[in-house]
Amino acid sequence: MYVLALNGSPRKNGNTYALVSLFLKQADKHGFETKLLNSSDFQYMPCTGCKTCEKIGFCILKDSFEQEIFPFFRKADIIVLSTPVYFYTFPAQIKILIDRMQTLWSRKYRLKIKDSGEFNRKGILLSVGATKGENLFDGIKLTAKYFFDALGAEFIDSLCYRRIDHRGELENHPHVKDDIKKLGNKIFKPFKNRxxxxxxxxxxxxxxxxxxxxxxxxxxxxxxxxxxxxxxxxxxxxxxxxxxxxxxxxxxxxxxxxxxxxxxxxxxxxxxxxxxxxxxxxxxxxxxxxxxxxxxxxxxxxxxxxxxxxxxxxxxxxxxxx
Ligand SMILES: Cc1cc2nc3c(=O)[nH]c(=O)nc-3n(C[C@H](O)[C@H](O)[C@H](O)COP(=O)(O)O)c2cc1C
Incomplete structure (x- = not known):
């Protein structure tokens, strides 16, 4: 079974990376194969909104996004979307990847062809932000909901941490490790029992x-x-x-x-x-x-x-x- 994680932070070894790494370690302990994609490693073009994918089911932008990135998502049993909060939303690098998923949305909703992996696929959101605002993660959660839907994943849970700013702060959070362990047990066990x-x-x-x-x-x-x-x-x-x-x-x-x-x-x-x-x-x-x-x-x-x-x-x- 396969866990795919997308790290949306452009900061090397930052808080998001620490959080998603804890989750992937749990996945590894449960015997899952894991893969981490760092959004800042990619230079794909942003969606231009031409809507051609709604007619032909493919993107006409001349880069290798579909061949390189979609196979990871089609293989995934569990997709982890992890990101810091930037101005109450996602950093630009990961937003480009999210928008390019429009081709998968078009295939599912316009062309009515579904990926049969979707009955088994789960999505989780991991996020960090510096402030303590009540609505800090609202925008990100909504985007995550529709991102997972386009990918045929059921959005089952999220772990979001406020007041995490400087590098290293996530690791010192008092209950993050327990939270990850509990989430791991909830998400991995059903796969292992089948x-x-x-x-x-x-x-x-x-x-x-x-x-x-x-x-x-x-x-x-x-x-x-x-x-x-x-x-x-x-x-x-x-x-x-x-x-x-x-x-x-x-x-x-x-x-x-x-x-x-x-x-x-x-x-x-x-x-x-x-x-x-x-x-x-x-x-x-x-x-x-x-x-x-x-x-x-x-x-x-x-x-x-x-x-x-x-x-x-x-x-x-x-x-x-x-
Ligand atoms: C451009 C930018 C915008 C940010 N906007 C917000 C924000 O709107 N709300 C917030 O709480 N933190 C904001 N932050 C702080 C980050 O969310 C915080 O430092 C986080 O821990 C960074 O995670 P990382 O180490 O994984 O990159 C912002 C940081 C940057 C660089």
């Missing part, structure tokens, strides 16, 4: 992605679903993206990944293999089932639709059997 299905094919670009998307959509938050490949491709298969969009499911920004990486972090209950030949993973004590399905790689769009439909039936049967 069964995990692991879909594996060769490139993790077609069959296993289609299966994972259906499984997440059908099982919702009852089962953890992951997928990987024995020889991961660079990009997801465009025909697979198209045929899943026809079903209302969005797999466009998912990045194929290797099963070696997954197995290091997770012990699945069942592995479904789909043509990864002799190099399929073997996990002691884990049930393995092979689904004999053709590789959509060089198939026509109609053939890929047939493969998709076969996978959907198999996934329905699998989920109802667990």
């Amino acid at each position: 069964k995990t299905i692991f879909f594996v094919c060769r490139e993790n670009a077609g069959r296993s992605q289609i299966a994972a998307s259906f499984a997440k959509n059908i099982a919702q938050d009852k089962i953890n679903v992951i997928s990987a490949g024995s020889n991961p491709a660079k990009f997801i298969n465009k025909k697979a993206v198209q045929v899943m969009a026809e079903k209302g499911l969005d797999i466009a920004f998912i990045k194929p990944c290797s099963f070696d990486h997954v197995i290091k972090n997770i012990l699945p209950n069942i592995i479904i293999t789909m043509g990864c030949d002799q190099v399929c993973p073997v996990v002691p004590g884990c049930k393995i089932e092979d689904w004999n399905l053709p590789d959509p790689a060089d198939k026509t769009i109609n053939e890929v639709r047939k493969i998709r439909d076969k996978i959907e039936i198999k996934v329905k049967n699998l989920v109802s059997s667990l």
